[in-house]
Amino acid sequence: xxxxxxxxxxxxxEVRACFNRLKAVADAMHADLGVTASLRAVIESLxxxxxxTVPQIARAKGVTRxxxxxxxxxxxxxxxxxxxxxxxxxxxQLLDLTPKGTRAFATMRxxxxxxxxxxxxxxxxxxxxxxxxxxxxxxxxxxxxxxxAD
Numbered sequence: 001x002x003x004x005x006x007x008x009x010x011x012x013x014e015v016r017a018c019f020n021r022l023k024a025v026a027d028a029m030h031a032d033l034g035v036t037a038s039l040r041a042v043i044e045s046l047x048x049x050x051x052x053t054v055p056q057i058a059r060a061k062g063v064t065r066x067x068x069x070x071x072x073x074x075x076x077x078x079x080x081x082x083x084x085x086x087x088x089x090x091x092x093q094l095l096d097l098t099p100k101g102t103r104a105f106a107t108m109r110x111x112x113x114x115x116x117x118x119x120x121x122x123x124x125x126x127x128x129x130x131x132x133x134x135x136x137x138x139x140x141x142x143x144x145x146x147x148x149a150d
Contacts, residue, residue: 015135029111033104034078040108042071043080043097047105051096053086062146080104 026037035043045057052060058068072095075081080101083093097105120128 011134011138025115026112029115030108033107035080035104035108038071039075039080040105042068042075042095043101043105043108046081046095046097047102051084051094053089053092053094055092057095062143075101 023037026040030036030040041061042057045052045060049060054068054072055065057072058065061068072081072083075095076083079098081095081097084096086092086094
């Protein structure tokens, strides 16, 4: 009989594998835009949350500031985003989308909508809602564990 911990280990392996497949699909789907999955993630943060500092984006994603800084610099270099003065902090600038970045994100979302619809056809709404609830619960638990380690 498989224990809950062993099953959870299998779940985490599947999550990692799905993440890697999602990354590969996104990289291929948006290659003509010059946007990788990592860049897309930062663009999405800005599109949904408005201008933010690099540290704010990093905290929300649970990654290092340096990781986000590399993406932010690439987005600025390619004209998808700009750094602007931050009235709340003299040294930590705000990253914001340019019109080009906003258009690119709209294009990405449009392309992804069809793929998501196709993927959703293979699963019941109840199963997708259960998966969402379980993953959200694991996310909260991991945040709690991470907070205890700090």
